[in-house]
Amino acid sequence: MEYIKNFNVRNDRNLTMLVDFYELTMGNAYLENDLGNKIAYFDMFFRRVPDGGGYCIMAGIQQLIEYLTNLSFTHDDIEYLRSKAIFSEEFLNYLENFKFSCDVWAVPEGNPVFPNEPLVTVRGPILQAQFVETMVLLSINHQTLIASKANRICRAADGRTVMEFGSRRAQGYDGAIYGARAAMIGGCNSTACTIAEQMFGVPSSGTMAHSWVQLFPTEYDAFKAWAKVYPDNCTFLVDTYNVLKSGIPNAIKVFDEVLKPQGFRPKGIRIDSGDITYLTKKCREALDEAGYNDVKIIVSNSLDEYIIDSVLRQGAPIDGFGVGERLITAKSEPVFGGVYKLVAIEDGDNIVPRIKISENEEKITNPGFKKIYRIFDKDTDKAIADLITLHDENIENEESLMLFDPVYTWKKKKIKNFYAKELMVQIFDKGNLVYDSPTVTEIKKIVDEETEKLWHEVLRFENPHNYYVDLSTKLWSLKHNLINKYSNIYMENK
Structure with missing residues (x-):
């Protein structure tokens, strides 16, 4: 294993290899089961604001872009994986000729973001979409936290x-x-x-x-x-x-x-x-x-x-x-806690939603291919709420909108005189970069402009007002239909 002895960690490291090992073992298994090219959708999101705060600031997209545009395996990488004696030659050949071909959407850096809404969505062959999990989480978790x-x-x-x-x-x-x-x-x-x-x-x-x-x-x-x-x-x-x-x-x-x-x-x-x-x-x-x-x-x-x-x-x-x-180090709470979950697969021309069920309510995922709208009051220019919808919904031209709490559904609010802004933008199209990253100075300006659109009650340190992240009726119904479906399976096996 001479290639390991000669490895200069600082100068020669290939960040393509910065993956959790299970992403490689699953990739190998996907190929073995003829699933490697199955199209899947993954969402990266977080469940709770650190420090009991009211909001977070999105960051880390530029480093994710740099990683995704440089994905390739060196000869030494392949030889190292071959030395593990658990990967098929078909899989090693796939990695040797690896070319990133996924679609990626994300909330641009500098925007305030909130729990349970997708910050990054990756669509593509499941082997690839699964493989990038670690660096999606590492890049966004760290910089958004700081x-x-x-x-x-x-x-x-x-x-x-x-x-x-x-x-x-x-x-x-x-x-x-x-x-x-x-x-x-x-x-x-x-x-x-x-x-x-x-x-x-x-x-x-x-x-x-x-x-x-x-x-x-x-x-x-x-x-x-x-x-x-x-x-x-x-x-x-x-x-x-x-x-x-x-x-x-x-x-x-x-x-x-x-x-x-x-x-x-x-x-x-x-x-x-x-x-x-x-x-x-x-x-x-x-x-x-x-x-x-x-x-x-x-x-x-x-x-x-x-x-x-x-x-x-x-x-x-x-x-x-x-x-x-x-x-x-964000010493008071140094873990951001973002997660990366499968939310849909494609079956022909159909997008088939997937959900993770848990006895812990906050760990039940929002299924399907989604997008986020931020809803603003036209009179004050202040953000009222975020609304997560399915990808084929459009609310920008609606005259009124009924918002409701996705858990306590009796809490409802009908709003008029609003405008809606879609938050996520496409970063990669079939593996090709289609987004120009702003400079840090430009991102700082976005932070200043967008946080000013939040009510001061959301920005305070102690007991901030809960900013509402709601689901569209269509998404809420899809989620609860799936919950009922899988809860029936759970009950049958008790």
């Missing part, structure tokens, strides 16, 4: 600068890179991850570490040396020794002695420890008294939306936040 967390944090900051500082705490280098991308989508103003700027065109930022201050004989010497190098972009980290007795006095001294005589204004100070509210208030007083009321106060140190909201409510005069580990 983008959603970042959006909560940025909303807590209430317009103040938020810098993503999480690279060194991320779960591996891909977690750092794509976490930074997702954080920028969610609303962060910059990232400490330099490669993210290089790859995605987003601004990177950073100042100094405590090691810079520790290197010099005194804190004053450290600040003075920094100011000489960066006079037009000078921010000091003031908590290496003592913020109020050392850091701030030395910072002001260097502002006065080095920057002001040269005609430069300092940019800011950063505090990375201690009682944030108390220290920022005292620092603001000292800076203002010295004539530096334009100097920004930046804070960091294990921040999240709850801490940010709390210190701002206490009156902390903070201009910006550096947020790291609790953002890049």
Whole structure:
């Protein structure tokens, strides 16, 4: 197995092989049973918003596109699989000549999304549609989780600068890179991850570490040396020794002695420890008294939306936040929980729905080939609800619409004076990319525009209003007919 010994994990990895092993064993079995080309439909969706929130921010489509456009098996991949001695030569030959040919639809990045609605739908030969499961889930789960967390944090900051500082705490280098991308989508103003700027065109930022201050004989010497190098972009980290007795006095001294005589204004100070509210208030007083009321106060140190909201409510005069580990890992709830389920197959020209039944109501899937409409009030331009329909339904020209809770069906609302927007767009057509991905900056703009269309009650952190995701009458009837059909089988076998 020399090919394994020579394998350079970082540089030679083929992401085509980033699959759960059962996707390969099932693929082999599909061929063995002459089912490999059976057309199937899979939905990727999630069941619950992390952190008890009211919404999530869709992200990860660009990385999914990159994966799907580069699907191919190398000679070493085939030899490795052959060495397992469980795959047929027919299957290995299929992989050797693999060409992705599925249709893919998805909700574009930056849109608010909600539980139980399809974020990605894949249609194609079941061997292929099943095979891409892991990367569909990995790409969307990770980035949607981080983008959603970042959006909560940025909303807590209430317009103040938020810098993503999480690279060194991320779960591996891909977690750092794509976490930074997702954080920028969610609303962060910059990232400490330099490669993210290089790859995605987003601004990177950073100042100094405590090691810079520790290197010099005194804190004053450290600040003075920094100011000489960066006079037009000078921010000091003031908590290496003592913020109020050392850091701030030395910072002001260097502002006065080095920057002001040269005609430069300092940019800011950063505090990375201690009682944030108390220290920022005292620092603001000292800076203002010295004539530096334009100097920004930046804070960091294990921040999240709850801490940010709390210190701002206490009156902390903070201009910006550096947020790291609790953002890049979504520490409070680090699993998004998206799933990928078979919802239909084709039998000739007919689409035959499939459903998963469970004693746990939330795990019963919505069957069939579907699409999503977002329903808006024409007067307020606010989103009223999302409506999941079957693919052949069209509600855009309806004059009125009856919405009802899919579980508590007696909860109904007839709406008029609305407009409907179809959310999902086609990404691939028979394996060919038919979608132009927006830039991260453009996606950030989508986030701002679309979250403003949600009621503030949906956006709040604690006990948010439940945003309604309803089923059309046709889809609801299909689902319950299938439930009744399979519940009869269940009862017969009890």
